[in-house]
Amino acid sequence: MNNKPWLQTYPDEIPSTLTYTNQPVQDYLKMAANENPNRISIHFMGKEFTYQQIYESSIKLAGYLQELGIKKGDRVAIMLPNIPQAVISYYGILMAGGIVVQTNPLYMERELEYQMKDSGAIAIITMDILFPRVTKVMPKTDLQHVIVTAIKDFLPFPKNLVYPFIQKKQYGIVVNVKHEGHNHLLTEILKQPTRSLKEYEFDFEEDLALLQYTGGTTGFPKGVMLTHRNLVANASMCKAWLYKCKAGQEVVLGILPFFHVYGMTTVLILSVMEAHKMVLLPKFDVETTLKTIQKQRPTLFPGAPTIYIGLLNHPDLKNYDLSSIDSCISGSAALPVEVQQKFEEVTGGKLVEGYGLTESSPVTHANFLWDRPRVKGSIGVPWPDTDSAILSLETGEHLPPGEVGEIVVKGPQVMKGYWNRPEETAETFIDGWLLTGDLGYMDEKGYFYVVDRKKDMIIAGGYNIYPREIEEVLYEHPNVQEVVAAGIPDPYRGETVKAYIVLKEGATTTQEELNEFARKHLASYKVPRLYEFRDELPKTAVGKILRRALIDEEKKKTNDHIEKQA
Template sequence: MTSQPWLKLYPDSIPTHLEYEPKPVHAYLTEAAKNYPEKIAVHFMGKEFTFKEMYDSSLKMAKYLQDIGIQKGDRVAIMLPNMPASVIAYYGILYAGAVVVQTNPLYTERELEYQMKDSGAKAIISMDILFPRISKVFNNTDLEHIIISAIKDFLPFPKNLIYPYIQKKQYGLTVKVEHAGSNHLLTEILKTASPDPDIPPLDFEEDIAILQYTGGTTGFPKGVMLTHRNLISNASMCDAWLYKNKKGEESIMGILPFFHVYGMTTVMILSVMQGYKMILLPKFDVDTAIKTIHKQKPTIFPGAPTIYIGILNHPDLKKYDLTSVQSCISGSAPLPVEVQEEFEKVTGGKLVEGYGLTESSPVTHSNFIWDAKRIKGSIGVPWPDTESKIISMDNGEELPPGEVGEIIVKGPQVMKGYWHQPEETAAILKDGWLYTGDLGYMDEEGYFYVVDRKKDMIIAGGFNIYPREIEEVMYEHPAVQEVVAVGVPDAYRGETVKLFVVLKQNQKVTEEELDEFARKHMAAYKVPRIYEFREELPKTAVGKILRRKLVEEEREKQQQKHSS
């Protein structure tokens, strides 16, 4: 059963085992600056920065952090969108021997305060428009310093002069921060700090590089402790999977935010490790994204299904050339089959579904991109050095091919544990195996399939219903752009299926027509009983649809109904 049948499927170009050099994440920036000093490392809205410039700036950041008291093992938060400052901050923190705490710029004061308290961060690197929010929670946390950057600082002339007016119009505020006391300006740091920090030695296996907070699907978010080995092993596996890419020659589209582990590993770390150019966008705007691809010609484009869906539904798609894109691994949510097929038609490149978790740095499985069978609807096979199996939810025994159970994984990319949460760690990490909480099965050949989250399964009239299965069917309807199926309370069946639907532009469809379509393509017990049309669905910053938020909305509606 644990013979790893998928290894027979590997094309000759992918090794089943990799050697990982025991050096920290930041050592790769040192190497890139040495090997490609004048090569463009970052393109940002028309301005470019070489590997040497990013390296020097990161060293200045590290030295400044040490000068203001940051020591080895201290936590330093980054609350930034994708911009040159986020790369400088990330590597600067690591050069200083500190631990990165990635923080979502969309966090409310309450969420930010919780994360700063939980991590014990001593400093935060953020941007001007977020300064008021940080200031409000500053005194309730261990924070001692705020380092502020601004988008305009990294824009070419005349965009740098125009941008503050755009920002004021967009956010309704102008923030001026003085470089004094506990407030620091990145522009001043890069002008005045010396690039000679005392870089402490690090334990590749044990030292934490980053605390990456999970979305908090169960209670409060937990800090996932990812070591240098975790991150380097996963980026190395990614490089092995993308074996047709040439070192020092590719460019990666950086839309996935770096405060999400998927963007951090497959864009930022991989690019630095391989000498690739990162084409960064501070947020996903479909117009800007499509024009940037047309102009900058990225060859690699990791993303999430909603990003690809947004691009495919752009009204002027035919005006733009997206054929530079050769390889894309989609993560963070299930990839509908017709989105995969359509995107490959438009670009001529390959788009495959991958799978992973924050707790695994994040990737564990993916379909093959080249030279081997890809199975649509499958998450593919485990990456090199990664084991996976399906176990029974009743007794934990390994299940034979075709039977649905919990997916568990093991490999060098699996986290050290949760920050200060030994009980939570023990519940999910057992004998080196990470219990994912996802339900799936493996076929005879070794391809894996996710049927759903253990927590998302709908039980209606005694039947187990997997939302993903319903969503796959409904995505095939020509009028549908996005769908989410959730379970809602039902007096007779216990639960019943409700479908939230976003239609494509200029498309119309009735509930009756959707119902008829659903009945043609799935068993009656799976057919949604309730439909709700929406202009948009709630999403995370990565574009993952927040099923949980829709479930909570439904629960609140039910409570109001009962209380009235």
Template sequence: MEAKPWLDLYPDTIPTTLDYKRKPVQSYLTEAAENYPEKAAVHFMGKEITFKEVYECALRMGNYLRDIGIKKGDRVAIMLPNCPQSVISYYGVLYAGGIVVQTNPLYTERELEYQMKDSAAEVIIGLDLLYPRISKIMKNTQLKHIIVTAIKDYLPFPKNIVYPFIQKRQSGIVVNVKHEGNQHLFKKIMSAGKVAPLENEFDFEKDLALLQYTGGTTGYPKGVMLTHKNLISNATACDAWLYKARKGEEKILGVLPFFHVYGMTTVLILAVMQGYKMILLPKFDVETTLKTIHKLRPTIFPGAPTIYIGLLNSPNIDKYDLTSIKSCLSGSAPLPYEIQQKFEKITGGKLVEGYGLTESSPVTHANFLWEENRVKGSIGVPWPDTESIILSAETGEAALPGEIGEIAVKGPQIMQGYWNRAEDTAATFKDGWLLTGDMGYMDKDGFFYIVDRKKDIIIAGGYNIYPREIEDVLYEHPAIQEMVVAGVPDPYRGETVKAYIVLKEGMTATEQELDEYARKYLAAYKVPRVYEFRTELPKTAVGKILRRALVDEERSKRKDDEKLG
């Protein structure tokens, strides 16, 4: 492992080590406003905003936050979908010297209250639709101020007139907030705020830019502490990987939510750093996304497998021209090979799988986009300045090529630790290596492969079974649109393999048919014993299928059956 064999795979066009500018994330917006003042930075539902306008709006927000008491290091929560306000707020908080706390707009009151308490955020910026939810929990938290905005605030005429009526019909919620006391209107801040430069003492290595909360798959969500260095190094490496991208010219589709670290780094930071136009969509909708690509011609499209699968399975896909897409980096879940091939054929661009986690800002590995040495089923190789090893499950030492163990990583993008959780932080690192919790292996050439989450391994009849191996096989079946495999309780085997299946529209498949298909490619002990057909699968906001939710659901059903029995 000392030899880092993956470095021999790098093309001459990608440096193995990079030069990072030791400056804060927000300084890239200042530079973009100077270099591309009249260039569109954001396109949102027909409205475009220039880099100069975004910069000035972010300064207004930063100055206003200072005026209401935000100091260097204070936490400010942003609870917004992808929209101009989310861009302005993010950079505004950083200009004020604050730490951004990205908050999912879908959070329940309980989830929101937990995150606000844990982060000790003092200000929250949210949508008018979320105001009732936020106002209910404020008294139980350290929140002192709420800044309210509405989607219509950045819509062009006549959409800004019509939208409130559509919103009222769909949600039934009408919010009237006055700009007084601890309640503030985003629109008022933008019309009256100061456009004055803001300076802060700055430590590139130590100053936090972000508290990004993990999904809470084990216990309560934890606040991942990411510094300016972490975010800048990962966005810089992303730019190096996309070496054919043209500074100041590309258009990047922002359908991945900014409250997820993947969308935030690969769209929100990278686009500003490189002077790209962000084409923002507040949520993923198949037809809206297809129409947007067809009309606005984005060239870069970071996404998740479920997004690409959704587009490919649209019955209307042939009506749209998707050939503007040149490069796509897929993350958050395994990318089926069949999907990669189909998407590349339709767009003429390149789609490759990458890998990372919240704790690494997020990317650590990826396949090469334009080189021929892409390997089926691999997450690729470590990014510039990133090291990775496989730790043997038996010895805890570095494993040999081909041996399965836990993936561990080092690099400039690795978090400082978990917010106020010293024990959890210590347990996540070993001798300076971040333990990812993912099981995988490296081949002799330096390509890495994921076999599954450490906690998702199914132990049935004494065998270790990796769900991803089964999923890779079943995804090749022509009738399957989406699927996930999980281990469910079994009185005889301990656990048994269950497959949850969503079929493509207009196609059919029986349990017997899928069983016969699986037995052609899998050892008998790996073949699912149970199949359940569903119309949809539970997912995170970024489109990652929630395997754990299905396992919990299964356990809950069994407990209920035992009570009835």
């Protein structure tokens, strides 16, 4: 107890340790269907699906995947937004014995090719409008099969007839894929009889359920190996934290993308584990979200600060009833106190900040939703079965309360390691502690605070963005001599990407040209919003570009501007 002072602050309803059933993730969908077959699992744009329907569709997909040759341990990618097919795909892959590789639908060919090569995925489930992108990278990867679906496939009548015209207007393309050869249509798969599945023995603690890609400034994204135990443990912790929520009675707003580990755990897995109803939105649009909240009356709303900020800043906010919202845990970036307070005033619910990282499935800390006073500026306390400490950057020793060092964590939700990267895995752990790369401190009561990031990763709008990836692309521009990307303060996104450019002697280019070039190779959220052309960049004596010096310059500009306004 003395080594974990936060346990003294736990409400009686939250146990300090939990019991985990040794069942793989996919078993929870089977249980939900067996126990609540007619309960609504998904609401999607006016159409609803029961747990029995989702389970049966997942079983059909699993049998088809096995017939294609998918066996235990094979990697199968999902490149979909939050639509019913994403849920079916996720559980279908696991039922087949595969390992899910979550892939961002915004990825361009370069990014997609890298992830498919690194994971060794042999099949991918994607949308019709992304099919051309996937087919271009297939010859360079191990991909053998593409399963294609369309948003219209799961829409109610007459939306399913109208949507293709909307899609054509929005994207300018119509893609028709035939169910033949290496191309497969999910609609055709789900029409087929259910096949008997080959059963595999699962090792709850060792077998992987997921490769979730993350990265750093020293290299390209890495596949975080998350086991069935990792994911089940973190969802179980979330269930314990939300102790006032009732099984099967909550409505969960699914805006956080499932290809992000936070959305996958707190919306997808937790909802199925508790047989809640998920209201899915394929993308975040402020007005659509407000209308959905008013009509569908969600009670749980996991989100990111930019989502809450976007809703609060809508000019017609007062015309919408958001009073159904009871509980929200914000992740992915720091939650401004004023946003928290205003959102609670508008909804009457509770919004608290949590903390985690992909390597921990992802949540490790959170503030209490109920029965405890708010602690300003804190990321909260460690979750059940989770240990955390502050290590000295100089000595590696544990630091006492109040002293700043690196935040480290232990717990059953912590990853097995990085896919095919034993050296980087070893560097990320010290004496069993996962190094988060974040600098912070703990107070006397066990509340943790983040003060800075040791890593140079940029978090913009809840997305993790890795500077080196941006720099690699911009270095390919024929007129660029030197480039460094950095995250600078942004009142809406938390941070935004700025690129500092030194052009080759005699060369000329514009911000517009660089922007167009970057958009051909990077997902839109990674593309720099700002460019600054310089004669030279700040460097160390050995020629290393000082990214931190540029960030400090920007912070000083921001502070000077604030002081002038004051």
